[in-house]
Amino acid sequence: MKDEKITLTAEATVFYSPGDESAFFTWLKAMTFVHSVRGSGRCLDIVMNPAAMNEYDLRELLALFYRYGIDMKQLSVFSDGSQFEFLRDRRGYWYKHIFE
Incomplete structure (x- = not known):
């Protein structure tokens, strides 16, 4: 990927307490x-x-998205190229959330 920025969206994220919301943003x-x-x-x-x-x-981003129920399909943007080959590992907890 080039030096371009990308935007991912967290829609209707659920926080269970003020501390949970604070932890998310921290x-x-x-x-x-x-x-x-x-x-x-x-x-x-x-x-x-x-x-x-x-x-x-x-x-870390995978864990954040998984923990807070953010649409992980948008993380497929990182699956091109060789930098993040592990992302395509079908055994990863994230795989079905991103690719299926």
Whole structure:
């Protein structure tokens, strides 16, 4: 991927307590590849720089999306090329959520 930014959307994310919501945003803000986060209605747009990501970063993003029930199909954008080959591992807990 080039140095272009991509936007992923978290729609109608459910938080079970104020602490849960705080944990979500703390986790998201700790991701150094996240450029900005902006909300509009029930959607949260997460703008990121995929060129700044490594395997650890993508695994953290997978976990965040899985934990908070965010549509993981949009993570298929990372499946092209060889940088994140592990993403195509059918044994991964994420596989069916992204590719099926």
